[in-house]
Amino acid sequence: MTETLQTYDTDVVAWAQQQAQLLRAGRFEALDIEHIAEEIEDVGKSEQRELESRMAVLLAHLLKWHYQPERRGRSWEATIRHQRERVSRRLERTPSLKTSLTDPDWWADTWGDARLETARETGIGFDLLPADCPWTTTEILNPEFWPTSGTR
Numbered sequence: 001m002t003e004t005l006q007t008y009d010t011d012v013v014a015w016a017q018q019q020a021q022l023l024r025a026g027r028f029e030a031l032d033i034e035h036i037a038e039e040i041e042d043v044g045k046s047e048q049r050e051l052e053s054r055m056a057v058l059l060a061h062l063l064k065w066h067y068q069p070e071r072r073g074r075s076w077e078a079t080i081r082h083q084r085e086r087v088s089r090r091l092e093r094t095p096s097l098k099t100s101l102t103d104p105d106w107w108a109d110t111w112g113d114a115r116l117e118t119a120r121e122t123g124i125g126f127d128l129l130p131a132d133c134p135w136t137t138t139e140i141l142n143p144e145f146w147p148t149s150g151t152r
Contacts, residue, residue, distance in 0.1 A: 008035040051090050051097050052110050058083035058140065059114030059133065060121070066147035067124055084141055101137050 006015040015032070016039070022030050061080045065072055091098055100106045111133045119126040139145045 005030065005032075008032060047090070047094050047097060048100060048106075051087065051100060052106065052113070054083050054087050054090065055110050055140075056113035056117065058087060059111065060117040062135065062140065062147050063114060063118040063129060064122060067118070067129075068122060069148065080146075081143065084143060088141055107133065 006018045008015045015035070019031060019036060022028075058080060061076050061083070065076055065080065091101075114133075115126055115129045118124065118129060133140075135145070135147070
């Protein structure tokens with residue numbers, strides 16, 4: 001009886017299950033090494049995308065907090081607190097992601113996303129928002145930091 005191997009391009013879920021079975025059975029010669037390597041790299045990229053997304057949401061809310069003090073409320077506060085917690089947790093669980101925080105290209109993309117979201121949600125012109133993030137990473141993640149007044 002000849003075993004039919006799933007293909008990566010046809011059904012990635014079935015392929016992944018089959019690859020796991022082959023690994024557990026020690027059948028290394030039957031593994032799709034190239035696609036396994038791609039999938040492992042994608043795990044890291046997914047973690048980076050999540051960090052960037054959460055940080056952009058956090059920054060957008062800090063911008064809104066700063067530029068629209070009359071609209072501050074529990075919802076914005078809750079979002080800021082939640083995203084700070086999630087970003088900090090992600091950095092603790094995946095310490096290698098901390099290198100993103102010192103990468104100027106990563107910051108440019110993340111800050112750009114935050115500016116776009118803030119401009120879209122508030123009507124404040126994109127060009128009126130700072131071109132570079134005015135806060136340090138320590139400030140951004142500090143639960144006691146609130147732009148402008150420094151308090152809630």
